[in-house]
Amino acid sequence: MELLRRRLLTAAPGHCTDVLIHAGPGAGKTLGSLHAFLQLRQGQKLSGICICCHRSSISNQWHSAAKKLGLDLGEGQMGPHGLIVSYQAAGRDPKHWQQLLQSRWPLQQWLVVADEVHHLGLNPQQPEEGGWGKSFEELSDGVKLRLGLTGTPFRADQLQFCSSRQKLLTIEGVPQRVITPDLVVTPQELISSGDVRPLRFHFQDGWIEYENSDRSALSTEHRESWRARNLRQAVRLGDSSSIALQVLLQARRRREALQQQQPGAAGLVVARDITHARGIAGLLEEQGDRVVLVHSQDPSAAEALKNFQNGEGEWLVSVDMCAEGFDAPRLRVVAYLTTVTTRSRFLQAITRAVRLDGSRSALEPMPRHPSYVHAPADPLLMAYASNWSLSFPYLLAEASVEEACIEQASGSGDWRLEQRAIADAAGAVIELKGPQLPRFLAS
Incomplete structure (x- = not known):
């Protein structure tokens, strides 16, 4: 609040002021x-507020939260205090939405909020290129204040995004363009204050066998092409000795144990694709578990997610449907069985299990009871897990990065045919605990 007030006081008349806040899940951004x-x-x-977000489920959460505070926001239309609009709708006709704002109050009396603002990428090399970032800038051009909110302040393509400002820092002797939020609340701070749960990680190691009799250890393979092939094999559903099935069985046992501590505790499985998700759902149902399956091609997915939040099902099996903004405090276990290994997607998935509701806050000691993540022992995933609760500078891509990537893709290299993985076998489990807490909290 004070940050926004200071920015308004120091803003030049008639100019738009940008504020970027990075705060992890459970920090209370909404x-x-x-x-x-x-x-x-x-x-x-200020007079009005316009909320921009990228999913209908997140729009519903904003609408519900606003209603509790006595704010009446229209969804897709003007309400007494403002409106909520999706990035998709804004992208179709940004000028229409800007005119709608201006028809109610002057633009200099509006606050425009970009939820999960990292979706609004801006490419300085192609400023004419369309997309959500460009349409958001058009919609909000001339407003008093733009507030960007994110729990994931980075993008895989390293592009800048809306409501952010660049700084030039020297990192290890090299000048780097970075985005630094105006306010950062890290997961580690939230864990220490008892606002969210810590996470404990259990990575299933094992061996991948190839058709020429080569073997590769999952956790120690750092050749990128081999690492990626290993993970593709590791998430396949095989017999009881397979890595994926061991991950699933361990996650299932973990959820059953947590039922004693928290009745209604549920689990999330992040699947590779729809066929993979159906196979996982079938295995869980064979064991007598109640499963909610969601994917983007299912028109009833939003309703299924809402039902799960309200207590339906013991497992949520998802294909890219439960990332940022999905709020279900009953989630205590995550099984990560997809081949997507970007830091942003991994953190978005695992942090679905850090939230806790008010009733649990009154019952649990400090630090809170942990939630658990089970996954194949992929080196990238283990590296992300080791520092998931910390915040790092977001490095922007240099102008030559795209050209360099094209040259590497088309240049010379090892042209041997890719070997085919034919089997995998589970080995030991590698455990990683959460951040070290202050002694007075850990005792």
Whole structure:
């Protein structure tokens, strides 16, 4: 609140002010933003609020939170205090939405919030290129204040995004363009304050066998092409000795044990594709578990997610449907069985299990009871797990990065045919615990 007030006071008349906040899941970004708007509105600094987000389920959460605070926001249309609009709708006709804002109050009386703002990429090499970032800039051009919220302040393509400012820092002697948020609340801080759960990781190691009799250890393979092939094999559903099935069985046992501690505790399985997800759901159902399966091609997916949040099912098996913004405090176990290994996607998936509701907060000691992540022992995933609760500078791509990638892709190299993985076998489990807490909290 004070950050926004200071920015408004120091803003040049008629200019738009950008604020970027990076705060992990459970930090209260939604309610905090709405509370700040209410106070600024009461102080006659602002009149209306426009929330932009990328999923209907997230729009519903904003609408529900606003209603609890007495704010009436229209979904896709103007309400008494403002509106909520999707990035998709804004992208179709940004000028229409800007005119809609202006028809209610002057643009300089509006706060525009970009939820999960890292989706709004801006490519300085192709400024004319369309996309959500460009349409958001058009929609919000001329407003008083733009607030970017993110729990994942980075992109795999290293592009800049809206509501962010660049700085030039020297990192290990090399000048780097970085984005630094105006306010950072790390998961480690939230864990220490008891606002979210810590995570404990269990990585299933094993061997991948190839058709020429080569063997590769999953956890120690750092040749990128081999690492990727290993993971593709490791997430396949095989017999009881396979890596994927061991991950699933361990996650299932973990959820059953947590039922004694938290009745209704549930698990999330992140699957590779729809066929893979159906296979996983079938295996769990064979064991008598109740499963909710969601994927982007299912028109009833949003309703299924809502039912799961309300207590239906013991397992949620998902294909790219339960990332940022999905709020289900009953989730205590995540089985990560997909070949997607970007840091952002991994962190978005595992942090679905860090939230806890008010009723559990009153019952649990400090630090909170942990949630658990089970996954194949892929070196990249283990590296992400070792520092998931920390915040790092977001390095922007240099202008030559794209050209370099093209040259590498088309240049000379090892042209031997890719070997085919034919089997895998589970080995030991590698355990990683969460961040070290202060002694007075850990005792």
